Amino acid sequence: MFFYDKDIKLGRVDDNTLRKVLSYGEGLMNTLVVFEKGLAPDSVIPYHKHVHVQTTYVLKGSFKFSIKYPDHTDTQEVHVGDTIYFPSNLEHGCIPLEDDSRLIDSFTPIREDFL
Numbered sequence: 001m002f003f004y005d006k007d008i009k010l011g012r013v014d015d016n017t018l019r020k021v022l023s024y025g026e027g028l029m030n031t032l033v034v035f036e037k038g039l040a041p042d043s044v045i046p047y048h049k050h051v052h053v054q055t056t057y058v059l060k061g062s063f064k065f066s067i068k069y070p071d072h073t074d075t076q077e078v079h080v081g082d083t084i085y086f087p088s089n090l091e092h093g094c095i096p097l098e099d100d101s102r103l104i105d106s107f108t109p110i111r112e113d114f115l
Contacts, residue, residue, distance in 0.1 A: 017035055027110060029106065033104075045066045047066070047068065049091045049092065058080050058103060061097065067091075
């Protein structure tokens with residue numbers, strides 16, 4: 001199955017975030033996430049969780065990511081080319097540190113709530 005960029009629109013997630021579902025099928029989904037403005041490194045990281053296993057690739061810019069494990073919280077700064085693995089049902093979140101920072105997120109199973 002082919003997905004063409006010209007046919008896929010960016011959708012607004014919030015006042016600083018845009019998302020495009022790049023491709024999906026048979027339990028796997030890839031998305032592009034664009035953050036328009038960078039935030040101060042001491043900004044509060046908004047957390048969320050979901051049943052989906054997630055990997056993230058830093059396509060452009062830099063981020064401060066945090067994952068809440070049962071016994072500790074791991075917070076790291078990541079840059080272009082870095083990747084992160086998020087187990088199912090663990091709280092996690094990030095803030096962009098530069099304008100026009102971009103991520104590629106992959107999920108299994110697919111995020112029906114993104115379609």
